[in-house]
Amino acid sequence: MEIKSPKVNITEKYICTEYDNYSNRITTENNRLIVTPIRKRYFIRTERKVAKLGVMLVGWGGNNGSTFMAGILANKHYITWHNKNGKQIPNYYGSLTQASTVKIGNNEKNEEVYVPFNSLLPMANPNNLVIGGWDISKMNLADAMDRAQVLDHDLKEKLRPYMKDLVPLPSVYYPEFIAKNQAERADNILAGNKLDNLVWIRNDIRNFKKSNNLEKVIILWTANTERFCDVREGINDTSDNLMKAIFGKDNKEISPSTIFAVASILEGCSYINGSPQNTFVPGVIELAEKHKVFIAGDDLKTGQTKLKSVLVDFLISAGIKPESIVSYNFLGNNDGKNLSEHSQFKSKEITKSNVIQDMVKSNQILYEKDESPDHCVDIKYIPYVGDSKRAIDEYTSRIFLNGHNTMIIHNTCEDSLLAAPLILDLIIFTELLERISFSSYRGHPYNESMNPILGILSYWLKAPLVPKNTPIINSLFKQREAITNLLRICRGLKPENYMGLQYKI
Numbered sequence: 270m271e272i273k274s275p276k277v278n279i280t281e282k283y284i285c286t287e288y289d290n291y292s293n294r295i296t297t298e299n300n301r302l303i304v305t306p307i308r309k310r311y312f313i314r315t316e317r318k319v320a321k322l323g324v325m326l327v328g329w330g331g332n333n334g335s336t337f338m339a340g341i342l343a344n345k346h347y348i349t350w351h352n353k354n355g356k357q358i359p360n361y362y363g364s365l366t367q368a369s370t371v372k373i374g375n376n377e378k379n380e381e382v383y384v385p386f387n388s389l390l391p392m393a394n395p396n397n398l399v400i401g402g403w404d405i406s407k408m409n410l411a412d413a414m415d416r417a418q419v420l421d422h423d424l425k426e427k428l429r430p431y432m433k434d435l436v437p438l439p440s441v442y443y444p445e446f447i448a449k450n451q452a453e454r455a456d457n458i459l460a461g462n463k464l465d466n467l468v469w470i471r472n473d474i475r476n477f478k479k480s481n482n483l484e485k486v487i488i489l490w491t492a493n494t495e496r497f498c499d500v501r502e503g504i505n506d507t508s509d510n511l512m513k514a515i516f517g518k519d520n521k522e523i524s525p526s527t528i529f530a531v532a533s534i535l536e537g538c539s540y541i542n543g544s545p546q547n548t549f550v551p552g553v554i555e556l557a558e559k560h561k562v563f564i565a566g567d568d569l570k571t572g573q574t575k576l577k578s579v580l581v582d583f584l585i586s587a588g589i590k591p592e593s594i595v596s597y598n599f600l601g602n603n604d605g606k607n608l609s610e611h612s613q614f615k616s617k618e619i620t621k622s623n624v625i626q627d628m629v630k631s632n633q634i635l636y637e638k639d640e641s642p643d644h645c646v647d648i649k650y651i652p653y654v655g656d657s658k659r660a661i662d663e664y665t666s667r668i669f670l671n672g673h674n675t676m677i678i679h680n681t682c683e684d685s686l687l688a689a690p691l692i693l694d695l696i697i698f699t700e701l702l703e704r705i706s707f708s709s710y711r712g713h714p715y716n717e718s719m720n721p722i723l724g725i726l727s728y729w730l731k732a733p734l735v736p737k738n739t740p741i742i743n744s745l746f747k748q749r750e751a752i753t754n755l756l757r758i759c760r761g762l763k764p765e766n767y768m769g770l771q772y773k774i
């Protein structure tokens with residue numbers, strides 16, 4: 270349904286709106302907090318035409334990659350299948366862009382009116398995405414889907430004809446970055462040095478774009494978790510040093526994911542890191558800023574961490590003090606196998622652990638300055654459970670008069686069925702962000718765009734990468750409101766605050 274709002278100018282090409290952003294600047298004077306309200310007006314323009322969009326996944330043949338591919342094809346071709354529960358119909362559940370709604374106001378009967386998320390602004394249709402990618406394993410996507418053991422047998426059989434001829438491109442493989450136990454699947458790898466690899470990947474992107482007649486390509490890493498690379502002066506600390514290091518010999522700390530990020534940025538393609546490793550070393554961030562190419566990361570926020578970013582927010586904002594949070598994961602897929610080695614687990618531990626920090630800091634009644642709950646995350650590789658991950662969490666909190674409240678959560682879920690819709694959202698939302706531009710003055714060119722470091726995507730990511738001097742927000746619902754309010758203001762609607770004052774006075 271078309272939405273008409275007074276503060277919007279819709280032409281054939283653009284949706285133009287203006288928006289007054291109010292914020293409070295806080296300064297301290299003689300032990301008092303001085304609040305200064307600030308108003309800044311933005312003129313916002315959204316290009317209406319959705320680009321013909323290609324997606325290249327690094328790790329296309331993995332559990333996430335093959336499940337993502339299968340899910341898009343099942344929806345696109347409306348493939349139904351049978352399992353023990355009867356006939357199944359494909360859907361995009363778990364995707365914010367495809368299966369959630371946004372409140373736009375209340376109707377004359379005072380009912381809340383919600384519209385589909387993707388009806389507020391023109392967004393790419395997942396069924397039209399052109400998908401390709403790389404993998405160090407040359408298994409075709411039909412066999413890879415079998416190897417993943419995620420989908421029902423009948424669905425896999427019906428998808429096989431669509432997937433059997435899809436074969437990942439050879440990829441960059443530096444064995445020291447992922448677990449040794451991955452070596453047995455590495456039969457599809459590029460030869461040459463790091464510079465050769467960079468040139469090759471850039472060529473792959475160009476060829477994919479050209480041969481599919483695409484206007485845009487977005488690259489997303491959903492390959493194995495790498496170990497963190499050392500950030501070293503002269504190697505990856507600035508964009509110039511990074512490029513020199515790739516060209517030179519002293520480049521041990523340049524990871525495959527860094528090669529992919531650099532290739533994407535140099536090709537002008539947004540790059541998203543769906544895994545925990547520190548691909549975005551300072552040199553890569555600076556390169557993205559220089560080339561004004563979007564980057565986002567790190568690590569898809571699927572199950573346990575997503576729930577944590579809701580629960581800890583709920584507890585601390587209710588004045589309840591979580592004192593111990595213990596999280597176990599039992600994982601039996603290839604991701605679990607890779608994470609069973611110490612340095613890859615360390616990368617995951619970091620992204621999983623940082624998620625509560627901003628919420629703890631927000632309440633100095635509950636927590637002293639440097640105090641934090643005991644917070645531990647462990648992952649065990651249990652082959653038996655396959656992709657059906659078990660996440661077990663124990664939250665113990667101090668409540669009224671020092672009583673205790675313990676919550677134990679047991680979450681069982683096919684990991685890749687949670688991840689695939691997030692991959693979709695990240696791609697669709699990034700493409701939209703590429704079409705939004707800003708101006709600070711009426712009538713002036715819209716020559717500003719979103720900051721290349723897309724902190725706005727943090728809803729989907731465990732350890733959000735944000736621009737320098739920008740607060741990190743982990744609370745899931747604050748992250749969601751940031752996204753939906755951005756959509757609202759681009760559509761000429763006021764941000765929603767749920768105060769509903771008109772009903773309360």
Ligand SMILES: NC(=O)c1ccc[n+]([C@@H]2O[C@H](COP(=O)([O-])OP(=O)(O)OC[C@H]3O[C@@H](n4cnc5c(N)ncnc54)[C@H](O)[C@@H]3O)[C@@H](O)[C@H]2O)c1
Nearest residue numbers: 328330331332333404405440492493494544569603604688
């Ligand atoms: N599934 C989830 O819920 C979830 C959530 C958050 C993050 N992640 C992360 O997403 C990533 C993928 O997860 P998965 O379950 O699909 O793992 P997976 O092991 O099934 O798939 C990874 C794929 O990447 C390939 N690969 C490894 N190195 C490569 C390289 N240099 N270039 C190209 N391909 C390469 C592997 O051969 C494999 O096919 C992991 O890092 C995981 O930690 C997954």
